[in-house]
Amino acid sequence: MSQPPPLPIAFGLPTERADAARNREALLCAARRLVAAEGADALTMDRLACEAGVGKGTVFRRFGSREGVMGALLNEHARAWQERVLSGEPPLGPGAPPRERLVAFGASLIELNLAGAELIAAAGDAVERSFAMDSFVATHVRYLLRAAGARGDLPLLAVALIAPLDRRILEQQVRLEGIDRDRILAAWTDLVDRLLT
Amino acid sequence: MSQPPPLPIAFGLPTERADAARNREALLCAARRLVAAEGADALTMDRLACEAGVGKGTVFRRFGSREGVMGALLNEHARAWQERVLSGEPPLGPGAPPRERLVAFGASLIELNLAGAELIAAAGDAVERSFAMDSFVATHVRYLLRAAGARGDLPLLAVALIAPLDRRILEQQVRLEGIDRDRILAAWTDLVDRLLT
Numbered sequence: 179m180s181q182p183p184p185l186p187i188a189f190g191l192p193t194e195r196a197d198a199a200r201n202r203e204a205l206l207c208a209a210r211r212l213v214a215a216e217g218a219d220a221l222t223m224d225r226l227a228c229e230a231g232v233g234k235g236t237v238f239r240r241f242g243s244r245e246g247v248m249g250a251l252l253n254e255h256a257r258a259w260q261e262r263v264l265s266g267e268p269p270l271g272p273g274a275p276p277r278e279r280l281v282a283f284g285a286s287l288i289e290l291n292l293a294g295a296e297l298i299a300a301a302g303d304a305v306e307r308s309f310a311m312d313s314f315v316a317t318h319v320r321y322l323l324r325a326a327g328a329r330g331d332l333p334l335l336a337v338a339l340i341a342p343l344d345r346r347i348l349e350q351q352v353r354l355e356g357i358d359r360d361r362i363l364a365a366w367t368d369l370v371d372r373l374l375t
Numbered sequence: 376m377s378q379p380p381p382l383p384i385a386f387g388l389p390t391e392r393a394d395a396a397r398n399r400e401a402l403l404c405a406a407r408r409l410v411a412a413e414g415a416d417a418l419t420m421d422r423l424a425c426e427a428g429v430g431k432g433t434v435f436r437r438f439g440s441r442e443g444v445m446g447a448l449l450n451e452h453a454r455a456w457q458e459r460v461l462s463g464e465p466p467l468g469p470g471a472p473p474r475e476r477l478v479a480f481g482a483s484l485i486e487l488n489l490a491g492a493e494l495i496a497a498a499g500d501a502v503e504r505s506f507a508m509d510s511f512v513a514t515h516v517r518y519l520l521r522a523a524g525a526r527g528d529l530p531l532l533a534v535a536l537i538a539p540l541d542r543r544i545l546e547q548q549v550r551l552e553g554i555d556r557d558r559i560l561a562a563w564t565d566l567v568d569r570l571l572t
Contacts, residue, residue: 334562341538365531372569
């Protein structure tokens with residue numbers, strides 16, 4: 179099975195001087211800790227400056243706004259996830275049969291979208307529709323469908339397979355309707371199998 | 376084949392006195408004409424008052440804002456469409472085999488979502504996520520899947536079938552990627568057939 183063509187990286191970042199990059203990393207690290215411990219609501223610019231031991235001005239210069247911090251955290255999540263998909267352990271990463279990779283991909287996209295929901299809401303609309311992220315997901319699913327021998331209009335079938343894992347739909351199902359993730363994944367796996375036969 | 380249970384109506388409207396209702400209808404009629412002839416951008420409160428031959432104050436009292444007018448136009452569209460689905464001519468309405476009704480429903484939802492896109496954008500977020508409309512669509516698709524003898528987790532398969540016909544996805548495909556509607560409907564019909572076997 180051949181590897182897919184090079185994929186777009188989630189978000190381009192301008193090149194930074196090494197100390198600026200370290201500075202940025204320290205702030206992101208503090209932000210990550212804060213969100214993990216107390217949720218996205220706890221992250222304010224004041225609080226972040228305090229936790230990272232820098233002036234508030236530095237935080238604003240780095241990220242522009244609270245939305246900017248949330249956006250940067252999301253980028254980090256997305257990049258790490260894309261790394262795992264492209265070169266991590268199977269079955270999410272290469273090496274497993276395409277059908278197993280597809281199911282692992284769906285499971286991990288469900289987790290990513292639900293875990294990111296709070297950050298995405300806090301980051302605002304600008305970050306929500308990330309074209310590069312959408313395009314990564316669509317390209318990967320198309321590649322796995324083809325590798326698994328699926329027939330039909332693969333670009334559109336890939337869109338159809340991804341659409342029900344949209345963050346808004348998952349949130350509605352899990353948070354409002356109380357449907358559990360195992361059931362969502364089971365129905366999605368059923369859909370995958372119907373596309374592969 | 377038995378009929379589905381009573382379905383939620385798109386939007387509840389408070390009861391109005393007959394003259395107020397006529398007044399409202401005249402304004403909506405002018406709004407509809409304006410949007411059909413010149414697009415949603417042409418509809419301003421001033422222009423609407425002028426076209427309908429009433430004072431601007433009357434328009435504001437009736438609809439609150441330009442978004443309110445757009446929302447009312449959307450409600451009208453949605454109500455008329457639900458009527459056609461529930462009691463109009465087959466294959467969209469009752470009387471055709473469930474698989475044919477499902478395909479007709481998909482085709483008509485694609486048209487509705489694309490035609491409404493401009494109005495929805497103008498009406499803002501409040502109208503965009505109409506719970507009653509989502510629930511009508513989901514209930515109807517679930518009913519047709521069951522009537523067609525589909526097996527599996529029908530509530531979640533219905534969500535999966537509806538998700539790729541989301542307005543944002545359709546707009547991306549048609550307006551940005553230049554995919555034509557026939558191809559979208561063909562891929563969707565393929566998906567339907569895979570769920571029915």
